[in-house]
Amino acid sequence: MKFILSILFLSASFQLLNAKQVIQITDFGAIPDSRKDIVNSVKEALTSCSGQKDMILNFPKGRYDFWPSHCDGSEEVTIGFDLNNLKNITIEGNGSEFIFHGRMQIAMIHNCEGITFRNFSVDWDRPYISQAEIIEATDSYLDIKMDKQAYPYVIENDKIAFVGEGWRSSYTGNNLFDKNNKEILPQTWDGALGDIFQQKVEERNNGVLRFYGKSKILPPKGTIVSMAHARYLTVGFHIHRSKDTLLKNITIYHALSHGVLGELSENITMYNASMTVNEAKGRIFSIVADASHFINCKGVIKVENCTHTGQGDDFINVHGRNIIIQKIVDAKSVEVKEDGIYNTIGDEIWFLNKETAQRGEIGILENITPIKREDGSRGFLLSFTDPLPKDLKVGDFIENKTWSASLVLKNCKILKKHRARGILVTTPKEVIIENNYFHTAGAAILIEGDIDYWFESGANCNVRIENNIFEDCLTSGNRDGDRWQWGDAIISITPSHRPVSSKTEAYHKNIHVENNIFKVFDAPLVRARSVKGLFFTNNEVIKTKTYEPYTWQKSAFLLDGCRDVIIENNSIDDNYETRDILIEHMTKDQIKVGKDQNFKIDFVKNIKTYLN
Incomplete structure (x- = not known):
């Protein structure tokens, strides 16, 4: 009996190996631990997957570096993994470190199905957040101590500017963390120190910076302050018009906005995929904005065994859009703002009365036309198969019924080590x-x-x-x-x-x-x-x-x-x-x-x- 079971196991394993074709990133010029840019290697490897199914892009364990195509302050975003029109592709990291530099997006998953990312970590050598220890806070100045090598800056005309790989910023949105437990300091919120970091500054001995003026509050000595140098630059993983996406066993130490953003996508699973403080580097922060954010998705958003810490906004937000009707064009058509993009032809749409906020009749979208108005603003002309409700008026809303997701969130830890709230969810589904x-x-x-x-x-x-x-x-x-x-x-x-x-x-x-x-x-x-x-x-x-x-x-x-x-x-x-x-x-x-x-x-x- 044991012999028969062994034969069956070997047979099943052989079939599984043959079901997935494995390609090595090293065959496309990537060299682990070399710190050389692998963006083109990844691009070539993904191109080779076009038209194929059941492929594994394998990264032998090591460090892989992703560099932007522009390092001169350009606002152009370079994408590390740019997946378009692919099906059943797995990115296997084998415990590798993916290190990004400058203005970059980790991954774009567009019009794909069955994409899996697994078994790796992501970080930036120079993140878009800095941190410092508060040495002294008085009514006339604030002293902080900062590691200039980890968080480089320049002082010009008595004002500070933070610099990174191809970027420079004077923006310093700040939050405070307790020196002992590294949690958000109780009864503090956004901008707890006010605009103190825009005031006159001088470098003193032993890496101390003195900012002149009075901060909004006077925190205890030893308090740690995080200073974000950007807001919503570009997301980490962007899942767009895709189906059955899995992020598994991933640690994201940094990203330049939301860690994961899903839009108009079906069935997204995050399993042990966490936005996490890189404690080995002494940090108290991770990503710039929400750990995950899902807008007008459908199917099931499943989040299990995740522990997010250090992010600059909520643990998760799942919602649709209340889209304002700006103009009733004719018996079957309305004009809306740019958020009308969260609709597709054939969708079921609720009409909502502004005063009651209740869902009313359901219309079927027949056509979506982008428009540009005389004042330069943009929007969409939405046309329906049947006449609009008779009592519909400008200022009422539409809400997409088709693109509404259910949420299952289990076995997660939602902690004080990030700003704001835990779970935000508004959806008609379970x-x-x-x-x-x-x-x-x-x-x-x-x-x-x-x-x-x-x-x-x-x-x-x-x-x-x-x-x-x-x-x-x-x-x-x-x-x-x-x-x-x-x-x-x-x-x-x-x-x-x-x-x-x-x-x-x-x-x-x-x-x-x-x-x-x-x-x-x-x-x-x-x-x-x-x-x-x-x-x-x-x-x-x-x-x-x-x-x-x-x-x-x-x-x-x-x-x-x-x-x-x-x-x-x-x-x-x-x-x-x-x-x-x-x-x-x-x-x-x-x-x-x-x-x-x-x-x-x-x-x-x-x-x-x-x-x-």
């Missing part, structure tokens, strides 16, 4: 957030639906937040009633649609927060606006003393215009003394609270709940 550990600076989970600023759609219909641990989240949440601070509660559900009465139709539906553990130092558990079917059940709430309470929201729950709310069967620590549920645009009978929960329901009084 959302499962399960078995994760949250230890965030801002809100752990933010569910919005935006019709007044970012215009990120859309209303959620089925969200399950289960079996997670939330520990001491919200150390840089909303302290001052300011929407630009990083969230009101551990779970914040704040669409921009505002209820006007207890009968206003809810925006979101069916959000379940069940079987989680909340370890909290402050009051806010949930803030929710305009939800029908909000369940907070079978959770455990444990009071900690890790930090001092400070938040703007003083109640456990702050609810606005919600319907069918159930709060029951939760185990609540006696030391968690906040038992208030504050409501507005609601009636008390729209909430069911278990008798043993000891919560008191009251109406909002003397609180400005709609923030700036």
